[in-house]
Amino acid sequence: MSPVGGGMSPLDDGLAGARVLVTGAAGGIGAAVADAFVEAGSAVVASDVAGLPRDSGARATVRADLRSAADRTRLLAATAEELGGLDVVAHLAGVLRRREIDEVTEDDWDLQHDVNLKASFFLLRDAAELMRRQGTGGRLVAATSQGWWSGGYGGSSVYAASKGGLVSLCRGLARTYGPAGITVNTVAPGAVDTAMLTDDLSEQALAGIVSATPLGRLGTAQEVASAVLFLGSARASFVTAATLNVSGGWLAY
Numbered sequence: 001m002s003p004v005g006g007g008m009s010p011l012d013d014g015l016a017g018a019r020v021l022v023t024g025a026a027g028g029i030g031a032a033v034a035d036a037f038v039e040a041g042s043a044v045v046a047s048d049v050a051g052l053p054r055d056s057g058a059r060a061t062v063r064a065d066l067r068s069a070a071d072r073t074r075l076l077a078a079t080a081e082e083l084g085g086l087d088v089v090a091h092l093a094g095v096l097r098r099r100e101i102d103e104v105t106e107d108d109w110d111l112q113h114d115v116n117l118k119a120s121f122f123l124l125r126d127a128a129e130l131m132r133r134q135g136t137g138g139r140l141v142a143a144t145s146q147g148w149w150s151g152g153y154g155g156s157s158v159y160a161a162s163k164g165g166l167v168s169l170c171r172g173l174a175r176t177y178g179p180a181g182i183t184v185n186t187v188a189p190g191a192v193d194t195a196m197l198t199d200d201l202s203e204q205a206l207a208g209i210v211s212a213t214p215l216g217r218l219g220t221a222q223e224v225a226s227a228v229l230f231l232g233s234a235r236a237s238f239v240t241a242a243t244l245n246v247s248g249g250w251l252a253y
């Protein structure tokens, strides 16, 4: 069974043999997601603008800057060729530039919106079109952030706006591609222990987040990967247009 089916055993995830593209796979969460799909028996193409390890268990690695239309086209074509099609896109690539609000530049705005929102639209739309042509349905899972709901903390308003746009976008894509059996969902991590979170937040700021989190700690990349795998699997066959809150209760909605 492929992940796009459903209605079989609730324990059957359909991930063995599923054809999966993971973006942001050199990052903390993306690497954990790629590893988890590999462990589940999926055939994975791992992509990032940064260099990727060759021994990750992925079937292939493709270096691509998702802001480039040519790179996106090359990435989807290479993935479909390598895997013989495409069932799941786990889109983890993203950028965060923390800035005091009065210091935000147009360059900060453009970078975050180009990667997090514009590139996401064209990548996910083109992946959905590929899946629609295949006629076998599919799964699109994208990483938003708690900021989509909270507006962001610690100089991340512009990032939060891009991630809010991503949620709206994925809901629109879910409505558009639902009739083709393609589900589109987002995962909203809270504070997860990766470079993106810890690189430019003070110990004091991190401690403040932890104390506001009912589970009393940062999340791990593997915990976000579990949520992405669920949404990418047959187990989530009737879930679409959803935003899964993976924040340890930091957000409550």
Ligand SMILES: NC(=O)c1ccc[n+]([C@@H]2O[C@H](COP(=O)([O-])OP(=O)(O)OC[C@H]3O[C@@H](n4cnc5c(N)ncnc54)[C@H](O)[C@@H]3O)[C@@H](O)[C@H]2O)c1
Binding pocket: 023, 024, 025, 026, 027, 028, 029, 030, 047, 048, 049, 050, 064, 065, 066, 067, 091, 092, 093, 094, 095, 096, 115, 143, 144, 145, 146, 188, 189, 190, 191, 192, 193, 194, 195, 196, 197
């Ligand atoms: N870590 C957290 O606490 C947290 C919280 C909420 C949301 N998120 C989201 O989860 C996702 C993964 O975050 P992470 O913590 O692993 O961050 P990370 O910085 O470790 O990984 C992000 C990856 O995206 C890649 N990337 C950036 N620009 C790109 C581009 N133009 N083309 C292709 N790849 C590009 C980077 O090279 C990097 O490897 C991101 O979308 C992030 O916004 C993370």
